[in-house]
Amino acid sequence: MTNAQLTLVQIDNYGPWTVTPDPRREMDLQTMQSRLFADLAQFIGGRGGYVFFTRFDNMVAITNGLDRTDHELLQETIGNRYPVTISLGTGIDASPIVALESATAGLQRAGSAQDGDRREVLSGDFLSASERTPEDVQIAHFDVNDATGKYTDQLNEFDSFIQIEQGYATLMRYLREEHGALSFFVGGDNIISICPAMSADDYHESIAHVEADAGVELKVGVGVAETPHEAGMDAKHALEACRHRGTAVELGVPHDDVGVATD
Amino acid sequence: MTNAQLTLVQIDNYGPWTVTPDPRREMDLQTMQSRLFADLAQFIGGRGGYVFFTRFDNMVAITNGLDRTDHELLQETIGNRYPVTISLGTGIDASPIVALESATAGLQRAGSAQDGDRREVLSGDFLSASERTPEDVQIAHFDVNDATGKYTDQLNEFDSFIQIEQGYATLMRYLREEHGALSFFVGGDNIISICPAMSADDYHESIAHVEADAGVELKVGVGVAETPHEAGMDAKHALEACRHRGTAVELGVPHDDVGVATD
Amino acid sequence: MTNAQLTLVQIDNYGPWTVTPDPRREMDLQTMQSRLFADLAQFIGGRGGYVFFTRFDNMVAITNGLDRTDHELLQETIGNRYPVTISLGTGIDASPIVALESATAGLQRAGSAQDGDRREVLSGDFLSASERTPEDVQIAHFDVNDATGKYTDQLNEFDSFIQIEQGYATLMRYLREEHGALSFFVGGDNIISICPAMSADDYHESIAHVEADAGVELKVGVGVAETPHEAGMDAKHALEACRHRGTAVELGVPHDDVGVATD
Amino acid sequence: MTNAQLTLVQIDNYGPWTVTPDPRREMDLQTMQSRLFADLAQFIGGRGGYVFFTRFDNMVAITNGLDRTDHELLQETIGNRYPVTISLGTGIDASPIVALESATAGLQRAGSAQDGDRREVLSGDFLSASERTPEDVQIAHFDVNDATGKYTDQLNEFDSFIQIEQGYATLMRYLREEHGALSFFVGGDNIISICPAMSADDYHESIAHVEADAGVELKVGVGVAETPHEAGMDAKHALEACRHRGTAVELGVPHDDVGVATD
Structure with missing residues (x-):
């Protein structure tokens, strides 16, 4: 049986930011999004995980092997280097869609993706070392x-x-x-x-x-x-x-x- | 009537490279692809064009305002900084799909996308200043x-x-x-x-x-x-x-x- | 006789930002600084100029060939993609140090490098096409x-x-x-x-x-x-x-x- | 007493590469060097270490907390994404200069920095968990x-x-x-x-x-x-x-x- 730890990466309040105070240059948005994804790929990939660009403002990762400290560090380093911040929700289940459902629900409970006050949320659980198996x-x-x-x-x-x-x-x-x-x-x-x-x-x-x-x-x-x-x-x-x-x-x-x- | 100048950006022999000598780490490929796209977005975007990631190994750009020298410089700078090189084909037409058809055909005539000897091809024409209009x-x-x-x-x-x-x-x-x-x-x-x-x-x-x-x-x-x-x-x-x-x-x-x- | 157009690139209010609200991770600052410099090198280098990292919070460029529009675009694209903004001062002279003196003075007149309200200043003149020579x-x-x-x-x-x-x-x-x-x-x-x-x-x-x-x-x-x-x-x-x-x-x-x- | 683990990062055969077959655009070299450093800063910094750009073709890091596997992964990920490769030498000592001396000697023994055949060397020892102390x-x-x-x-x-x-x-x-x-x-x-x-x-x-x-x-x-x-x-x-x-x-x-x- 598998046991996937999924992480939803959501840029905080991204839609409004892209048009504030005026619409920003599209190629700058594309650059920023794809470099943010690249940095996630390096961070998560270097620790054994995978991340996918999905919609870029929302990215899905499978993070078996990354714990809470890793997720906190990821939020900190992105916040230090980008004009935007990210929220992270995690979920664990034998079924990937159920794990993602749980990861998403954690962020949704904390507020809307376009709530200007909801920043750098970190919700959900992490697999402990003792729970992990070679078939996860x-x-x-x-x-x-x-x-x-x-x-x-x-x-x-x-x-x-x-x-x-x-x-x-x-x-x-x-x-x-x-x-x-x-x-x-x-x-x-x-x-x-x-x-x-x-x-x-x-x-x-x-x-x-x-x-x-x-x-x-x-x-x-x-x-x-x-x-x-x-x-x-x-x-x-x-x-x-x-x-x-x-x-x-x-x-x-x-x-x-x-x-x-x-x- | 529009007059779009389309550019097909194709990473040379990319598929084989990703598995030579062994399959490379997926997150490294994702990082490299998305950063390459980001660099194209900055280069083309800073000169008034748009580029889209499409399949990442093949990217489509609309480059009205970029001439042959710009395209040559783009190939040179990517070749200087990445482990891969790019070929560029251009086409011009009132119909975007016809322009892209022409852009693609130029590269196809030069060889297969997986031909190890076909590198840094630059084919096709460029809109001259006198041909350009505010409705292109x-x-x-x-x-x-x-x-x-x-x-x-x-x-x-x-x-x-x-x-x-x-x-x-x-x-x-x-x-x-x-x-x-x-x-x-x-x-x-x-x-x-x-x-x-x-x-x-x-x-x-x-x-x-x-x-x-x-x-x-x-x-x-x-x-x-x-x-x-x-x-x-x-x-x-x-x-x-x-x-x-x-x-x-x-x-x-x-x-x-x-x-x-x-x- | 030479005629150098120098540009001083200054990150706005950078020192205070690096310790607000708390000192930021040094390796994040190093990453951000060196990537900002890399982006300047691509932007300025792709237009025929040279930029040097100097102190990273202040960078010196020689920008013969870049006009006011280029400088405005540079400020816009950095502002869209980084957590910091940049001010730019330019100066022109046969003597590089005199040109830089003038470029620096323009920013100094606009306020201190650590004035939180002084953002995205653009000061100084640009060489016109008719002034330029092959010995500049x-x-x-x-x-x-x-x-x-x-x-x-x-x-x-x-x-x-x-x-x-x-x-x-x-x-x-x-x-x-x-x-x-x-x-x-x-x-x-x-x-x-x-x-x-x-x-x-x-x-x-x-x-x-x-x-x-x-x-x-x-x-x-x-x-x-x-x-x-x-x-x-x-x-x-x-x-x-x-x-x-x-x-x-x-x-x-x-x-x-x-x-x-x-x- | 301190116990520093120093790592020398050396780009393999970099000088000759910068002029082969012809001198490469300086701003491309600057971009590549500073982005390589930024990637090292993220990799090493995210694991608790510090790296300094020094001469860019040779960079010095203090890597207490990074083991052999981390160093191997660093070489692999850089090799996958850059047109150059890196060699790494490590040394451990109470005196930082002695540790770096040892780190440097390991690479020197393997060949010259400009030996085209000497690639991705990894030499030296790593602090084991049991050796580490809060005053290292x-x-x-x-x-x-x-x-x-x-x-x-x-x-x-x-x-x-x-x-x-x-x-x-x-x-x-x-x-x-x-x-x-x-x-x-x-x-x-x-x-x-x-x-x-x-x-x-x-x-x-x-x-x-x-x-x-x-x-x-x-x-x-x-x-x-x-x-x-x-x-x-x-x-x-x-x-x-x-x-x-x-x-x-x-x-x-x-x-x-x-x-x-x-x-």
Whole structure:
């Protein structure tokens, strides 16, 4: 069974800030948002977690391995270096969507995302060392079969993007509805999902659904570990195995267990 | 009539690089990609253009006002500071999708995006000063009505994201198919579109389509100018006007003309 | 005759900010300062200028080629993305120190660097296009002879640093007092000076002074051009010529003139 | 007694890279160097250490609290995101200069800083948890009395800089020669020193020496703790105490001991 610690990162009162006193230059907002995300990626990634840009003003992270002190330090360092501050809500559950529900609810209880007085909230619980296990995190790394040959080198970039985006939109809804998994587009033709304990069959069915519904062919590598980084690296290696073996689904060997590979 | 100069920014041979010699840490890739995008946003934005992250390995920019020298300097400065290089293809047309088609074709003719020998290509033409007019660029800035109240403060963040994403997916396909416009999610509940000469009625129909198809209510401010930055700022002010007037569509006053506002 | 446009960049009320309400984490201050400098380097460097970190809260730039609009845009983009704002003062003179004196005086007249109400001042004049000539900027690029062999690979890093620092301290004072030139350590064993019209003999004497006073052997390449970037690149090439020819002083060929090389 | 773990960060083969195949744009080098330093400051600072830019191609860090795994991760993440790689050498000693000597020697033994084949060396030892004590790190934070009133608001920026620089140069040499301490200019009028166990009298003498030799009046706050961050924060608070009490030297209360404040 998985046990994901999810963190919702929310820029405090961001919408109003972007138009106060007048609308700010869009490219400055894009720069600030993407650098803030990059700093989160370094901070969280260097401690074994994963963060996704999602909507940029709200970002979702899986933070197994980061404790309360880490979260406080993150708020402090961002507050010291950016014109905006961040609130953080955490939640823990076997189901990623339930964990995120809890993480979100903590911030919502503290006030609206556009409440000017609600700043640097930190709510929710953190996994203690004794609760953690080598199966807490399941990460699936999907990509599109031959995206370069079929799309990038053939279509104009926007139509390539639409194809990839369609595949992503279909997968994200399917995995959320069927499994409570959270899927994020991470660039190129790559999608990374935070999953509950899912089987090879579950992944085969997901891929079949996306192909049937959106006409996009995916493959997936899956990893299970104590931290997102370890699970994600196993997933990447498993995806490489898909490439070499021509398979659609590969499950990485769990770190403390005998693994079973499958196509 | 609009006359958009589109630039396709493509990281050279990026996919293979991310797994050579072994898969690289995902959070390092995310950091590198988003900082590269931020640097493009500063470079292009400081010269009056707009760039969108699209798939991060392929980014789309509208660069009216940037000439060949600017594009060469951009390639040089990125090459000096990143572990990757970029190729740039440009295209010019009244229709954004046709301009991008042309920009993409220039790079495709030079080789595959995953051709290890194809580096720092610069292809395509640039608008000369004499060709430029105050109506070359039409930018539409959409956002979702009361996204904070309806989604962010009510749903868990992933379900909020799904709602916004659905609205975006519907709009991007509609505008591309009906008008050859290119729409990009830019964070929060905001979508920015590079449009051909479209009327207030066209925008009303677009918004109606998204509401009917995805159940997401949008409003839009539109700006027309010689550069993306000016058109985009007019669009932002027009969107503020929507907020204050409770209207769904506002067209900013063209810089060299008498404008007509409409809801 | 040179004609340098100097810009003083001053972070508004920075000292008090670093300890309000409590002293901030030093590594956050270091991060913020050095990233702000990096952004200035990109902005100013991409427009042909040079900026030096100096004291980080006060930075000195040579900005021939950047006009008032560029300076306003720089203030706007920094204000949009950092927790601090910057004031800019400019000055123009054949003598770099006189130009900087004027640039500094403009900000001093507007109030103290630690006046909480003095924000985003922009004072001073800008070179008009008609005033500019191909000899406006003289840049000298010094380095230490065989610094790696004599210091880096032999001494502990702090003692290497002391040697380089001594050479720099001696040179900076000599050039300021004798010629009104402004010299900046730019990393490694490199010093870049903004100079008035100086001759090869002047440079030979400077180098001899540093060797006699601090025991550090320098060589120098010099460039003259309309912009700092062009002059600086010529200086770099001239310094490469020193390396290949074993000479101590090389003057790059002026862009619009017949140059004279000398050792 | 202190026990400092020093880390020398050296960019591999940097000098040759900056001129290969041709000299690179200086502002790109400045950008890359200062962003690399900023990333080190975040990485090391977020784990309780301090890093100083020194010469930028060689940077000195005090890393009590960072183990071998942290150092390996730092090399990996920089290698993934920059066009250059870094070597790291560590050393441990009661005397900071001896620790740095040892850190430097480890890299020197592995080859020259400009050896193209010597990449990502990691040499030296790391303090084990059992060896660490609450008195391992002594940090002194100096600043100049009324620098804004006496220099910044009075002189041109270069002459202000010369004054500060003179004070720094004198202090750095004195502390290195008399105590084996390592002093770094950190911007504004601030100098931070990594010190061995020094007394209040030692600091009074240092300040008197700088005033006599360079005419610059300093004050200093000192902190002692298990990590540089904690010692540095205590030093900052002690420096604030100097300001409020009008004293020249304040020693922060050691974390696990009864402290003695002194002027």
